[in-house]
Amino acid sequence: MQNDQLALAQTRGSVDPRVKRPLPAWVSTTALLLPTYGWLTIAIFLPLLTMLAFSFMSATPMGKTPVEFTLKQYRAFIDQPYLLRIGFNSLMMGFWTTLFCAILGFLAAVALVRATVGKTRETLLVLILLPFWTNGLVRVFSWTMVLRENGFLDNILHMVVPDAGSISILYTRYAVVLGLVHGYLPYMILTCYIALVTIDDAIIEAAASLGARWWTILYKILIPMAAPGLISGAVLIFIPVIGSFMEPRILGGRVGVTMGTVIEDQFTQAFNWPLGASLSFTLLAVVLAIFATFSGVLRGRTAG
Amino acid sequence: MTNVKVKSVAKTYGPIPVLTDISTEFQEGSFTSLLGPSGSGKTTLLRIIAGFIKPDEGVVMIGNSDVTNVPVWGRNIGMMFQSYALFPHMTIAQNVAFGLERRGIKGEAARKEVDRALEMVRLSGFGDRLPKQLSGGQQQRVALARAIVIKPSVLLLDEPLSALDRRLRQEMQVELLRIQRESGLTTIFVTHDQEEALTLSDKVAILDRGRIVQIGDPETVYEKPLTRFAAEFLGDSNFLSGKVENGAVRLSNGTVVRSDSALPGNGADVTLAIRPEKMSLVTADTQPNKLSARITTVIYAGPVLSYILETPDGLPLKLFAQNRDGRVLREGETVSLSWSPEHTIAVAN
Amino acid sequence: MTNVKVKSVAKTYGPIPVLTDISTEFQEGSFTSLLGPSGSGKTTLLRIIAGFIKPDEGVVMIGNSDVTNVPVWGRNIGMMFQSYALFPHMTIAQNVAFGLERRGIKGEAARKEVDRALEMVRLSGFGDRLPKQLSGGQQQRVALARAIVIKPSVLLLDEPLSALDRRLRQEMQVELLRIQRESGLTTIFVTHDQEEALTLSDKVAILDRGRIVQIGDPETVYEKPLTRFAAEFLGDSNFLSGKVENGAVRLSNGTVVRSDSALPGNGADVTLAIRPEKMSLVTADTQPNKLSARITTVIYAGPVLSYILETPDGLPLKLFAQNRDGRVLREGETVSLSWSPEHTIAVAN
C-alpha cells in the first residue's frame, strides 16, 4: 500500500511532490493481469498447448508407438459422419439448457430484486447458491431417484391420482436437460441478479410513467440493461454444457451420447488422446465462433 | 376532464412525516408551479400524483375518478424526474421514442415527433448519442423532451430547467408554455426559480414542511403573501413588527407605519412585510412611510443593486434599486427610505 | 502558490471538438465563475483541471508545477460533481468524512468537522441517513459539504447550488464565500445563475463552444461586454445596428444614437448593446438617446417588470422596470424610451 501512505502523508494545501510521477498505466495494468494470466499459462495454456500438439499426432505420444504428424484427427467429422449428429445434438442440448436457464434464472433474479429486500434477499440468494456446494455426481444420482419409474415424482403423482400411469422421464433428453438446468441455473440467477440490482428504480418508474406495462419494462428495460449478466451467464452455462458428460451418461440412458461422452471415451477407453484433443479443440472453435457471431450481432444492435 | 385533485394526502418515511394533509386541486389545462424549500416534499407529492408512491392516507383523483389504486401506466401521466432517469442503454432518439411506441406511434410518424421534440429542446443532431455522451444540461433537456413528446393529459415536471443557462431556460419556458397551451395539458411544475414560477404559471403553490401554505395566481401570491414564510420564500421581504395603533402600526422605535392591509384591533401585535423593490431611496416626501438607515453593503447583481441597510436601532433592511446609473450611493452613507402603505402587507408569523 | 493555469488546452470527443485552445489563469485565492451555454465544455474544463480527463493538447499547471501528468489524487483538488456522485453505500456522515480520513483526520476531530460541514449546508441530523433517503437538493448539499470539508487548495464546483431554492442558495453562497475567503481556496465555480455569478465572484469567465470569450471582474463583464454573445448570455441586451457617422451611430431608421464606447471610423458598421434596465420609460428630455416604441407584452417577474416593445419599423426591444408601483403601463401603449450614451456599448458580433 505504498500509494496509500503517500496519500496519507499528503497534507492540506500542498501538492505532494512524491506522487507527481506515477507509474505509467501499463505497469499497473500489467501488474493486475499478470498473476491471473501467469497462473492460467502454467496451469491451463501450456498444458493445453501440449494437447494441441498431440491433436496433430497419429497416436498418443506416450507409448513406444512411433508418432507422426497428421491432420487426420481433424477429419474425424468427415470420416465418422455420426459425430456430426452427436455434435449437433450437443449444441442443441447446450442451447435448450441455456435458454431454460436464461428464462428461469432471469425471472428469478428479477423476482429477487423487485420482490424482496434486505436480509430476506441476501438469505434467498445464498439459499439459491448453496445447492451448488453438494457434489454434482450425488445431485445427479438424486435426480434419478426423483425421475425414474416409481421414483419420487411418480410417488407424489400417485398420492394425488392413485392410478395414473408413470410420468417418468428418466433416460430421455428431457431428463438430461432438466439435470443440466438444475446444475447450472444458479450461475444465471447470480449474474442476472448482479446486473439487475444496480438498476435505479427511477429508470423503471420513468418507463412506467411513459406507459410501459411490466412486460414492456421487462423486455425493453430490464433485459437490455441486464444483458451483461445474461451474456456472462450464457457463457458460463452454454460452454460447459456442450462438453458435459456426467449428466448425459447418468440421466440420458441410451440417448445420453454427447460430444462430452465421445471425448471422454477417447481418453478413458480408446486411449486415443489425439482424437479426443482434436474433438475438444474443434468444440472450442465452434464455441468461439458462436460467441463471436453472437457478440457481433449484439454490438451491432446496441450501436444501431 | 383531466383536472387533478389530491385530498388529505399524507406520507411518512419511518418516523418522519414528509407530507401532512395535503388537499388541493390542479385545474384542467392549468399550469401550476410548486415551490418550496429543499426537502419540503415537492418530489414526494409529484410521485404520489404519478402513482410511484402510495400515500399513507388520502386520495388522488384524476378527472373524476379515484386513481389512488391505479398503477402508474394506467394514469396517462408524463413525468420528468429530478434525476432525469434516462435509459442508459438507449440512444437519445430511442429514449424520446419510448413513450410514443407505447402509444402505438411507430416508424415514420414516431421519427417525426422525435425530431420535433429534439428540435424543441435544441438537440437536433444528438439523436444517435447515448445519454452518457451528453453534458448535464443536455441530459436534462432529453428528459424534458421524453416527458413532453407523449402529450399526456397530466404533465409532472420536477425541476425541468435547473441545469440550463438563463437564455436556454427562457427559450424552453416559451416552448413549454406553447405546448402546454396548445395541448391543454394540466401541468405541475417544480422549480426553485421564482422568476420562472411567476412568469410561467397560472397558479403558484408554496409548500413548507409538507404543507401547502399558499396557493393562488402569481401576482396575488407575490404581492399579498399570507404568511411570513411565503413572503420570505418567494422573493425577499423586510419585516417590521409593531403594535396596531389607530389603524396604523407603531414600531418599537416609535415610527408609525401605515398599511393598506386589514389590521387587527388596537394594541394587537402585527408583522408587516415590505418588498425591497418597493422601497425607495430617493427622498420623496409624498410617501407616508419613512425610515432612516445606514447602508452596510451594496451587492452588485447586474440589473439590480441590492442594498443592505440598518436602522439606528439595529433593524436590518434590504432594498433593491434598478441599476440604471451604477452605484449612486456608497456603503456607510445614511439614507432615508420610503414606501407606500399599499405595499405594506400584514402577514401571519 | 496554488494558482491554476491552463495553457492551450484542447479536447475532442471523437470528431467533436469540445474545448479549443483554452488559456487562462485562476489566481490564488480567487473565486471565478464559469458561465456558458449547456454543452459549451464547462464540465469538461473542470474535469481536465481536476485530472479526470487528459487534454489532447495543452498543459495544466497548479502552483508552479506542470500537473498535466499528475493523477487526480496528487493534485489536492476538491471537486463537486454535477451528478453529485455520492457514495451510495455510505451514510451522509461517512460520505463527508471520506476525504478527511484520506488526510489523516479521524475520530473526534473528523466528527467535529463533519458536524460543522453538515451544519453549514443545513443538514445537521441527517448524518445517519443514506444518500437515497434524501431529496435532490439535500443530496446536492451533501456533495457540496463533502467537497468543501477537506479544504483543498483548489476547489472545483460544478453547479453546486442548482437544485436549491433561492433562500437556501443565498445562505449557501454566503457560507461558501466565507469559507473561501477564510481558507484562501482558489475556487472555480460553474453556474447558470447570472446573479450568483455576479454577486459571488472575483472573476467571471464566459465560455462559448469550447472557447473563453471574455474573462474579467463581474462589473466589467456585465457593463462592458466585448461580444454580442457575452452581452446576450450574461443578462439581457437590446442590440442596435447602424453606421458610424461623426462619432455617433445612425440606425437604419435614421435615429442617431450616441455612445461613450470608442467607435470605429466614419461609415463603419457597428452593433450597440443596451441593457434593458438602463432604458427608461419616463420621458426625460435630458438624455440624448431616444426611441419611440409600442409595448407588446408585459411580463410580471416579481421585483421586476419586463416590457417587450417594438419600434415602428419592427425592431424588437426589451426594457426592465423596477416593480415599485405595479403595471403602470399597459400592452398596446406607445412610449418613448431613453438611455444614456454611457450605457451604449459597441460590441463585436
Add this chain to the structure above:
Amino acid sequence: AGQITVLNWQGYGTDEAWSLKQFTEKTGISVVHDYYSSESEMLTKLRTNPGAYDLVVLNAARCAQAVAEDLLQPIDFSKVPNAATVDETLRGNPNFSKDGVGFAVPWVWGMTSLAIREGKPKPESYKALADATYKGRVAMDDDAIINVGIGALMTGQDMNDPQDLAAVTEALKSIKPNVKLLWSTEDQWNKSFAANEFDLSVFWSGGSVRSKRNSKLPVEFVVPKEGAVGWVDGLGIPATAPNPEGALAFANWLIDPAFYVEWATKVGAPASSNSAALNSLPADDLSRQVHNPEYLKTMSIMSALPDDRREAFNNVWQEVKAFYAE
C-alpha cells in the same frame, strides 16, 4: 518393513482395511493407495510418476503394452511362493510375459457375460439381447472392447480379432429397441437394477456375486453358449518401484488362500488365479459356483489389441451409441 504404494481401482481387493491390517502385522509393511478410473489413466500415471508406485494392478490386455514401454520389471517368482499353485493357463498368458520372462503375477480372473433378473427367461445366447422379450429391459456396458467382443461372439467371430466389423456393428445396432441404458459403473448398475429398470444386462461375474450377496438383488449370472468374455488381472511391479521387495510380499499376500477366502466371502471377489485359493472356498460359495474353472478352458480371454484395432473397435461402439441415441 517399509511402505509400498499400490495403484489400483478403488475398492478392488487391495485396499480392504482388515487385509491391510493383517498384512502389516505380518510383514511390517504399510500400504498406501492411489487409484485410477480407467486403464489408460493407469498407464498415464505409471508413465508420469516414475518412482511413485510399487505395485500396479493391470489387465492382461494392458500388460503387454506396459511391458513394451519398459514400465514394468520382471517378477522374481521365487519371492512369491504362492505363485506355485497359480493356474497354468493364466500363468502362461502371453500378455503377462515377454521373451519367456514373467512381468506380472496373475491375480484374479473373471468374466463379462450376461446377468438376468431371477424369474425371467434365461438367455441361451447373446442374441437374446436383441430378443423382443426384453424390449426396453436391457442394459449395456458402456465399454467399446466388451461390446465389440459381444458383437463378435453374436456373429460367431473371434472376439479379439473380428474380421467383419460391419456385421458386429449391425448385431449391436439390432439391440437398440431393447436398450434402456448404458451403465458405466457397478454402482450405477446396482442402483438401476434395484429400481427394476432392466432385466437383462451385460455384466461382470464378480459384480453379480457382490450384487446378489451383498445387496440381495435377485440376479443370476449366465454364460450363454458362445462363451463369456474373459479377463485376467495381474500384479505388476513398475520398473522404477522404490520397494519391489515389499511389493512382491504384498503380491504374494494377495494370492494367498487365507486372504482370498476372506475377501471372496466377506466382500465378493472374482476368481483367484491361485487354484489353491479358489479351491479353499466353501463348495456352496456363490463366487465359486459362478467362477467354474472350466470356463477358463472355453472362454476367450481379452488380449492386447494393436492401436489401429482398438481405434476401430472404439469407432464401432461410438457409431452404435450414436445410433442408439437417435
Add this chain to the structure above:
Amino acid sequence: MRQLGRFYLIAILLFLYTPIAVMMAMGFNESPLYELPFTFSTRWYEALLSNQPLLKAGANSIIIALITAVIATTLGTMASVALSRRTFRGKSLLQLLLLPPIAIPWLITGTAMLIFFYWSGIGRGMHALLIGHVALAIPYVVLVVGTGFKTVRADLEEAAMSLGSTPVHAFFSVTLPLLYPSILGAALFAFAVSLDQFVISYFLATPGYTTLPVQIYSAIRKGFTPEINAISTLLLLGSMAVILIFARFAKPGDTRDKR
C-alpha cells in the same frame, strides 16, 4: 406482482432443493442402493463416523476449496479491474483466453495438466491441486466480477480520487463495497467449482491425499454407499448454518471501517 415474485422464488427454490432433499433422505434410508420404500436408519451416519478416510477427504476438500476461493477471487478480481476499467491493446484476446478453461472438458485439461506438470517438474500433490483448482475457478470469477463492474458507476471512483484516494484506496473503499454481491457470488462459485472438482483432483492428487469428490468418483465404480449422502448432508447443513449465522450477524452492505 410482488406476491407473484415471491411465489416464483419459492418454486425455484423447490426445484433447486428437490434432489438435495432426496439426497438427504437417502442418507437416512436403510438400503445402500437408494431402494424404496424408505426405511429410516442412521446406519450411514454411524458408518461415516468411523470412516476416517472419507472424513479426512471431506476436510481436505473444504480446505482446498477455501484456499482456492480466496486465491481465485483475489486474482480474478484484480484481472477484472484491468479488463473492465482499463483500455489496452489485446484486451479482447485476453478475454477470449478465459474461455478455454471452461470450454475444454475437464478431463482433457486434467490429462494435459498431469503430463505438463510431470514434464515441467511441478509434480502432483496439494500444491498441484491448488494450481489446477485456482486456474479453473479464475474464469468464473473474472466473468462474474466483470458483470458487476459494468454496473458500478465510474464517477464514484472519480469522486473518491478527487477527495484524495489513490486508485487502490478508491477501489477498496468505494468500488469493492459496491461490487460486494458480485465478489461474494464469485467466491461462492469458486468455492463450488473447487468443491465439486474431481477430474483434475483425480489426476493431481498424490496417494494418501484425496478429496471428497475424488473419493466419490473412484468409489462409484464399485458402488458408493449413502455415507456419501451423509457427509454431503452434513457439509451442506454446516455451510448453510455458517452462512445464515454470518448473514444474520454481519450487517450486510455495511462497510463501515474496513481498515
